Amino acid sequence: MKTTIKDIAKSTGLSTATISKYLNNKPISQANQELIQNAIQKLHYEPNLAAQSLRSGKTNLIGLIISDIGNYFWGPLIANLTQIFSQSGYTVIVRSYYRNTDQKKKLTQEMCTQNFSGIILLADNAKDTSYQPFIRANIPIVVIDQIPNAMESTPVDCVLSDGYSGGREIAKHLTESGHQHVYVNAPLDDSYNIGQRILGITDSYSHAGLPLPMIEKSHRYTTPEAIKKYGEQTLPVAIHKHPEISAVIFTSYELALGGLAAINTHGYRIPQDFSVISFDDDALFKCVYPSITAVSQDMDLFSLQISKILIRRMNGDYSDFPHTEYIPVTLHKRQAVQDLTKKAVEE
Amino acid sequence: MKTTIKDIAKSTGLSTATISKYLNNKPISQANQELIQNAIQKLHYEPNLAAQSLRSGKTNLIGLIISDIGNYFWGPLIANLTQIFSQSGYTVIVRSYYRNTDQKKKLTQEMCTQNFSGIILLADNAKDTSYQPFIRANIPIVVIDQIPNAMESTPVDCVLSDGYSGGREIAKHLTESGHQHVYVNAPLDDSYNIGQRILGITDSYSHAGLPLPMIEKSHRYTTPEAIKKYGEQTLPVAIHKHPEISAVIFTSYELALGGLAAINTHGYRIPQDFSVISFDDDALFKCVYPSITAVSQDMDLFSLQISKILIRRMNGDYSDFPHTEYIPVTLHKRQAVQDLTKKAVEE
DNA sequence: TTGTAAGCGTTATCAT
DNA sequence: ATGATAACGCTTACAA
Numbered sequence: 001m002k003t004t005i006k007d008i009a010k011s012t013g014l015s016t017a018t019i020s021k022y023l024n025n026k027p028i029s030q031a032n033q034e035l036i037q038n039a040i041q042k043l044h045y046e047p048n049l050a051a052q053s054l055r056s057g058k059t060n061l062i063g064l065i066i067s068d069i070g071n072y073f074w075g076p077l078i079a080n081l082t083q084i085f086s087q088s089g090y091t092v093i094v095r096s097y098y099r100n101t102d103q104k105k106k107l108t109q110e111m112c113t114q115n116f117s118g119i120i121l122l123a124d125n126a127k128d129t130s131y132q133p134f135i136r137a138n139i140p141i142v143v144i145d146q147i148p149n150a151m152e153s154t155p156v157d158c159v160l161s162d163g164y165s166g167g168r169e170i171a172k173h174l175t176e177s178g179h180q181h182v183y184v185n186a187p188l189d190d191s192y193n194i195g196q197r198i199l200g201i202t203d204s205y206s207h208a209g210l211p212l213p214m215i216e217k218s219h220r221y222t223t224p225e226a227i228k229k230y231g232e233q234t235l236p237v238a239i240h241k242h243p244e245i246s247a248v249i250f251t252s253y254e255l256a257l258g259g260l261a262a263i264n265t266h267g268y269r270i271p272q273d274f275s276v277i278s279f280d281d282d283a284l285f286k287c288v289y290p291s292i293t294a295v296s297q298d299m300d301l302f303s304l305q306i307s308k309i310l311i312r313r314m315n316g317d318y319s320d321f322p323h324t325e326y327i328p329v330t331l332h333k334r335q336a337v338q339d340l341t342k343k344a345v346e347e
Numbered sequence: 348m349k350t351t352i353k354d355i356a357k358s359t360g361l362s363t364a365t366i367s368k369y370l371n372n373k374p375i376s377q378a379n380q381e382l383i384q385n386a387i388q389k390l391h392y393e394p395n396l397a398a399q400s401l402r403s404g405k406t407n408l409i410g411l412i413i414s415d416i417g418n419y420f421w422g423p424l425i426a427n428l429t430q431i432f433s434q435s436g437y438t439v440i441v442r443s444y445y446r447n448t449d450q451k452k453k454l455t456q457e458m459c460t461q462n463f464s465g466i467i468l469l470a471d472n473a474k475d476t477s478y479q480p481f482i483r484a485n486i487p488i489v490v491i492d493q494i495p496n497a498m499e500s501t502p503v504d505c506v507l508s509d510g511y512s513g514g515r516e517i518a519k520h521l522t523e524s525g526h527q528h529v530y531v532n533a534p535l536d537d538s539y540n541i542g543q544r545i546l547g548i549t550d551s552y553s554h555a556g557l558p559l560p561m562i563e564k565s566h567r568y569t570t571p572e573a574i575k576k577y578g579e580q581t582l583p584v585a586i587h588k589h590p591e592i593s594a595v596i597f598t599s600y601e602l603a604l605g606g607l608a609a610i611n612t613h614g615y616r617i618p619q620d621f622s623v624i625s626f627d628d629d630a631l632f633k634c635v636y637p638s639i640t641a642v643s644q645d646m647d648l649f650s651l652q653i654s655k656i657l658i659r660r661m662n663g664d665y666s667d668f669p670h671t672e673y674i675p676v677t678l679h680k681r682q683a684v685q686d687l688t689k690k691a692v693e694e
Numbered sequence: 695t696t697g698t699a700a701g702c703g704t705t706a707t708c709a710t
Numbered sequence: 711a712t713g714a715t716a717a718c719g720c721t722t723a724c725a726a
Contacts, residue, residue, distance in 0.1 A: 002460060002703095003460075004702095004703055004704085005703070005704070006703080014712075014713085015712065015713045015714075016703090016704080016705090016713090016714095017705080017706085017712070017713055017714075017715090018711080018712055018713075019704095020704065020705055020706090021705095021711090021712085023704090023705095024705080026711095027711065028711075028712090029711060029712090032711085032712090044456075044460070046456075046457055046460035046461065047703085047704080048401070048461075048462075048702085048703050048704070049397075049461060050396075050397045050398075050400035050401040050406065050462070050702085050703080050704090051397075051401050051702070051703035051704040051705090051718090052703080052704055052705080053397035053704090053718095054395070054397040054398050054401050054702090054703080054704075054705095054717095054718050054719065054720085055703075055704045055705045055706085055717075055718050056704075056705060056706090056718085057718075059397065068426075069425070069426040069429055069430070070423060070426040070427070070430075072419055072422035072423060072426075075419035075422035075425075076417060076419060078416070078422075078425075078441075079415075079416040079417040079419075079443070080417070082416055082441055082442075082443065083416070083417075083443060083445070086442070091440060092441075093438060093440060094425075094429055094439075094441070095429075095433070096426070096429065096430060098430070109391075109393075110393060113349065113350075113391070113393035114393065114395075114396060115395075115397070257630055257631065257634050258634075260631070260634040260635055260636075261633070261634040263636065264634060264635065264636045264637075264638060282631060283604055284604065284607070284629060284631045284632075284635070285631075286608070287604050287605075287607040287608040287611060288607055288611065288631070288635045289607075289610065289611045289617075290611075291611060335611075349719095351718095351719055351720085352719070352720065353719080353720095361696075361697085362696065362697045362698075363697090363719090363720075363721090364696070364697060364698075364699095364721080364722080365695085365696055365697075366720095367720065367721055367722085368695090368696085368721090368722095370720090370721095371721080373695095374695065375695075375696090376695060376696085379695085379696090394719085394720080395718085395719050395720070397718085397719080397720090398702090398718070398719035398720040398721090399719080399720060399721080400702095400720090401702050401703065401704085401718090401719080401720075401721095402701080402702050402719075402720045402721045402722085403702085403720080403721060403722090404702075
């Protein structure tokens with residue numbers, strides 16, 4: 001038999017109403033506070049969340065919607081969010097729709113009706129409009145990793161890493177290392193984020209009066225495997241056709257996987273044959289030989305900003321709505337980028 | 348205003364009891380089934396989970412307890428479990444205690460009282476007894492990745508990868524490739540799993556009449572970072588002291604990270620200086636040069652078996668209790684292991 | 695097969 | 711500051 005507030009009420013001689021008030025930090029006499037506190041400890045009382053939720057209409061549930069939870073790049077983010085929100089009394093529930101559009105619609109519709117206290121939506125790309133039903137249903141929501149095109153008609157809070165700065169950092173590092181002819185491997189999708197990464201690179205090269213980076217064009221790819229395969233196939237072709245290329249930039253982790261696989265297969269030597277640099281870092285990047293130069297996202301800060309905005313909204317504070325937060329990124333200079341200026345001097 | 352079964356009742360002219368029966372697949376006349384179905388569609392009815400849970404005493408919640416959700420090795424498992432259980436109408440909630448013993452006790456106690464339909468506990472090591480409160484509370488639970496020492500006094504269902512076979516596979520591959528002097532990098536913890544991995548290796552070498560693998564002894568390490576650091580520090584020392592070592596085995600992903608970092612720092616050439624082989628696979632292992640030979644766990648099958656057992660228990664079927672399920676592992680032969688027999692012939 | 699009505703554990707209203 | 715009581719949306723005897 002589970003302990004309920006009735007038991008606490010009986011044990012203390014108070015009414016359930018008073019116990020409830022105690023639990024919700026409403027004014028209670030000092031004496032009774034201690035009385036209740038003791039009873040709770042003694043009887044091992046834990047509130048029934050279902051009852052609380054049913055009566056109050058608040059679930060304290062945060063829905064985290066990710067197209068494909070299997071994509072482990074986002075693991076640390078999920079971890080952080082789970083931890084941060086649990087500290088504020090919220091429980092994070094992760095839901096995926098596995099890149100199935102029908103399932104996605106069904107999922108969002110279902111979640112709109114389940115009294116989630118807040119939603120975090122990892123948007124697929126800039127065309128993603130699935131945040132809109134939550135706005136309509138008045139459920140606080142933060143869109144992450146993208147800025148939807150529909151922002152203008154339906155404003156929403158966004159948090160994403162600063163891909164543009166990342167692109168500029170990469171370009172700076174490469175130009176300072178003497179790399180004039182650069183190849184950017186990027187599948188054409190409608191990702192705002194990836195678009196910004198590329199723009200950061202091309203802007204820098206353009207401003208520096210250098211030849212514009214060669215950007216691989218392609219069809220759209222949806223699954224991580226397809227993106228990897230694409231990278232694996234296109235890289236050797238480009239290198240072969242354009243021997244002047246001295247550096248390759250992967251615009252995402254999946255492309256890096258594919259590119260590195262191709263590099264291995266074809267026996268390219270990094271960084272002697274060409275330098276390599278990737279967006280999105282991985283624990284192994286800094287361990288392998290040569291270690292892979294990469295731009296990492298700050299998942300801790302990312303999670304923190306998401307939680308800050310969402311909690312503000314859940315508390316009814318919309319004073320700065322809509323807010324877009326860019327999370328700074330960090331370039332890790334490693335062995336995979338060769339300093340061509342030094343090399344020239346040495347020779 | 349949310350739609351409730353009352354609205355459906357009014358709209359169809361039936362009672363709420365009948366609607367409830369329809370929702371719970373109890374016998375209903377064909378005509379009314381269609382009537383209700385239509386009303387639900389028209390009014391966009393979605394059941395209130397809190398009310399269902401409160402009344403029925405069932406939450407359909409699965410608690411997944413992981414010491415450190417930030418350790419992304421388990422990301423794919425979380426992903427799979429979330430997906431599999433959602434197909435059966437369960438929602439997975441991941442909870443961590445961040446290697447804090449007090450927090451862990453608090454968490455398990457709290458979860459015991461929250462009517463979880465089932466629990467999946469990723470045990471820390473063989474000494475982990477935190478599954479016991481759930482057994483006492485009659486909450487179905489499956490322990491994964493370990494077999495607790497307390498099994499005998501408190502039986503429990505277990506699912507874990509077959510580390511022993513993995514060890515034997517590794518040993519077979521190494522001996523067939525002519526590796527007689529092998530170094531095993533393993534922090535001494537109380538992990539049943541890691542113990543089995545080591546045992547598989549040593550048993551094989553012992554049965555083959557070869558010199559016993561050299562096993563690094565150490566203190567206990569708790570965090571992934573500490574384990575990595577340990578691997579990074581011990582490997583070069585061992586290699587230096589024992590030049591006869593021709594192959595190094597990492598007993599976990601974290602050790603591989605540390606070991607590879609050390610290899611990079613010290614400029615060892617793999618596999619010329621020594622071969623490398625790791626437990627636990629990573630997407631990058633097969634992409635980098637040289638690709639890293641590794642034993643992978645089958646996370647799909649792992650998740651599936653967990654869900655099968657747990658769902659059986661939640662349905663009250665304890666006919667095969669307690670059950671221990673070993674998930675087969677796969678050795679991926681890659682470039683990091685050199686075939687010394689061929690080399691000998693060539694020379 | 696269908697309806698009536700009680701009640702799950704909590705919170706909120708309104709007295710006191 | 712405290713208490714009596716209704717109500718949240720649903721399930722489940724039990725009766726019809």
